[in-house]
Amino acid sequence: MKRENAGGFYCLGIESTADDFSVGVATFGGKILANVINAYMPEEGGIHPREAARHHAEVAGKVLEEAFTKTGIKPESLSIIAFSQGPGLGPCLRTGATVARALSSYLNVPLVGVNHCVAHIEIGKMKTRAGDPITLYVSGGNTIVSAFDSGRYRVFGETLDIALGNCLDVFAREAGLRQKVGMPFGAVVEKLAAKGKKLVPLPYTVKGMNTSFSGLLTATVNLLKKREHTLEDLSYSLQETAFSMVTEVTERALAHTEKKEVLLTGGVAANKRLQSMIRAIAEEHNVRFCVVPSEFAIDNGAMIAWTGVLAYKYAMVTPIDKSFVKLKWRLEEVEIPWIK
Amino acid sequence: MDKMKLPFLIKKGAEASLYLAEWHGKKVIMKKRLPKKYRPSELDKQIRVYRTIHEPQLMHEAKKAGVPTPTIFLVDVKKTTIIMGFIGGTQIKQLLGKTVKSKRQSLCLKIGELIGKLHAHGIIHGDLTTSNMIVDNEGKIFLVDFGLGEKTKELEPRGVDLHLMKRALQSTHFRFAEECFNAVIEGYSKVLDVKTVKSILDKIKEIERRGRYIAERKDDWDD
Ligand SMILES: Nc1ncnc2c1ncn2[C@@H]1O[C@H](COP(=O)(O)OP(=O)(O)OP(=O)(O)O)[C@@H](O)[C@H]1O
Numbered sequence: 001m002k003r004e005n006a007g008g009f010y011c012l013g014i015e016s017t018a019d020d021f022s023v024g025v026a027t028f029g030g031k032i033l034a035n036v037i038n039a040y041m042p043e044e045g046g047i048h049p050r051e052a053a054r055h056h057a058e059v060a061g062k063v064l065e066e067a068f069t070k071t072g073i074k075p076e077s078l079s080i081i082a083f084s085q086g087p088g089l090g091p092c093l094r095t096g097a098t099v100a101r102a103l104s105s106y107l108n109v110p111l112v113g114v115n116h117c118v119a120h121i122e123i124g125k126m127k128t129r130a131g132d133p134i135t136l137y138v139s140g141g142n143t144i145v146s147a148f149d150s151g152r153y154r155v156f157g158e159t160l161d162i163a164l165g166n167c168l169d170v171f172a173r174e175a176g177l178r179q180k181v182g183m184p185f186g187a188v189v190e191k192l193a194a195k196g197k198k199l200v201p202l203p204y205t206v207k208g209m210n211t212s213f214s215g216l217l218t219a220t221v222n223l224l225k226k227r228e229h230t231l232e233d234l235s236y237s238l239q240e241t242a243f244s245m246v247t248e249v250t251e252r253a254l255a256h257t258e259k260k261e262v263l264l265t266g267g268v269a270a271n272k273r274l275q276s277m278i279r280a281i282a283e284e285h286n287v288r289f290c291v292v293p294s295e296f297a298i299d300n301g302a303m304i305a306w307t308g309v310l311a312y313k314y315a316m317v318t319p320i321d322k323s324f325v326k327l328k329w330r331l332e333e334v335e336i337p338w339i340k
Numbered sequence: 341m342d343k344m345k346l347p348f349l350i351k352k353g354a355e356a357s358l359y360l361a362e363w364h365g366k367k368v369i370m371k372k373r374l375p376k377k378y379r380p381s382e383l384d385k386q387i388r389v390y391r392t393i394h395e396p397q398l399m400h401e402a403k404k405a406g407v408p409t410p411t412i413f414l415v416d417v418k419k420t421t422i423i424m425g426f427i428g429g430t431q432i433k434q435l436l437g438k439t440v441k442s443k444r445q446s447l448c449l450k451i452g453e454l455i456g457k458l459h460a461h462g463i464i465h466g467d468l469t470t471s472n473m474i475v476d477n478e479g480k481i482f483l484v485d486f487g488l489g490e491k492t493k494e495l496e497p498r499g500v501d502l503h504l505m506k507r508a509l510q511s512t513h514f515r516f517a518e519e520c521f522n523a524v525i526e527g528y529s530k531v532l533d534v535k536t537v538k539s540i541l542d543k544i545k546e547i548e549r550r551g552r553y554i555a556e557r558k559d560d561w562d563d
Pocket residue numbers: 017018019020088116138139140141142164165166168169184185186187188190266267268269270271272297298299
């Protein structure tokens with residue numbers, strides 16, 4: 001490919017699995033040149049996939065432009081277009097995929113469909129220089145404990161119902177809290193929790209290396225409505241209980257696999273309390289603790305761009321006629337040839 | 341806990357430390373649930389005490405249901421410690437990878453029968469992995485680690501129990517997960533009646549659909 005030799009190799013990544021539309025640019029060598037994130041934040045209620053998709057379509061041009069301005073490179077200098085092909089919300093994914101297909105055919109460069117969960121792990125590894133970690137990936141849509149083995153990221157544990165981030169978000173919404181750009185619900189709850197003092201007993205559900213949050217959420221919301229406890233105490237209790245659960249399963253996976261690093265990634269990884277818990281088990285087992293920098297914790301285009309580079313090096317391109325989105329694309333279905 | 345001779349650490353698990361010791365002339369395992377610094381101490385204490393009381397109860401129930409489990413000798417709730425008989429043998433986890441297909445099949449069939457017996461008696465194991473199953477020198481399979489179990493005959497927890505067995509096979513024994521799980525179900529079906537088995541299998545399918553366990557079958561272009 002001509003452009004590989006002419007002054008650099010750039011991959012543009014488009015992320016649009018849920019409420020964020022983001023564009024990132026990565027170089028072949030793993031430098032992140034841009035990472036522009038535009039979050040859709042509904043005033044009320046949860047994410048309406050169609051509304052979010054409309055938001056993505058509306059801001060796509062602006063976000064792309066900002067990314068180009070930031071990097072100072074022209075669209076013509078791009079060598080690959082990567083996009084998150086799944087898992088995620090259908091309408092949102094389709095919007096990102098449409099933009100990616102258009103760019104790829106207009107610029108006549110290969111398209112690379114990236115698995116969103118793989119991307120959360122890869123950006124964490126790249127940014128922290130982790131080699132072969134046990135990963136706790138916690139976000140609004142996923143709660144997964146995984147590690148690499150024989151060509152794939154194997155899933156050792158996950159949530160049996162809702163995701164950890166979703167649990168925090170729904171609680172925050174039920175409590176009438178507001179989020180804003182730079183201060184998502186999880187961060188709002190974190191701030192309140194820091195002022196909590198009393199631990200209110202809540203259901204703690206761990207099954208093997210798996211967790212379940214729906215019972216915990218219901219119980220917490222019920223207590224909220226009874227108004228017997230302060231919001232600070234409930235936030236604190238919810239966090240302590242939920243984070244203890246994911247930490248327990250991560251420790252189990254660590255003991256089971258005997259890996260030497262533990263990586264925390266995904267939107268909830270930005271939480272300082274969760275970080276301190278995972279750091280504690282890393283110390284206990286004498287392994288290295290790695291946490292993704294917060295800019296790359298939430299959904300972002302840079303992680304898609306970087307994973308696109310990794311995949312492209314192994315000729316994993318996605319022909320347009322295979323570029324349909326995969327709503328339930330599981331982490332362990334993806335072959336990872338770049339790890340030996 | 342007196343008269344304990346030569347306790348030495350054989351496994352530092354995630355949840356507990358296991359010591360091999362001699363107690364009144366018997367080889368025993370001392371399972372001690374140690375405090376976890378990451379969680380608040382009241383929550384930590386509560387979890388450890390609950391599991392320390394709960395695990396021996398379920399092991400005892402399981403034994404009554406015809407499922408081999410270590411004999412419990414002593415429960416020290418204050419020290420969150422259980423003393424139980426030592427099972428000399430090999431973990432199924434170590435065995436599965438090293439043995440031939442026919443042997444794998446018969447082991448998994450037997451495991452399925454044991455899970456069936458538990459469920460038939462209203463016991464959910466809660467952590468069905470191949471490291472929690474030990475084959476002794478006579479080929480008898482023992483189940484351990486009941487700390488996360490519960491007592492119920494409901495469909496949902498039974499489905500989850502089996503689903504987790506499947507998941508454990510897929511993550512740790514991915515090369516023959518499917519044949520192993522099929523054998524587990526075959527063994528399970530020997531114990532429970534056809535109708536119950538059918539509804540539990542449907543439940544597992546439902547759990548898999550509910551979570552993010554199955555990829556969409558059709559290509560997903562536009563609506
Ligand atoms: N400081 C924080 N503490 C706890 N949670 C946080 C914090 N900051 C962000 N979050 C949570 O992270 C989640 C957003 O994560 P992210 O953007 O990675 O993924 P997503 O779009 O929700 O889902 P997925 O990655 O599964 O597609 C939200 O639930 C948000 O509340």
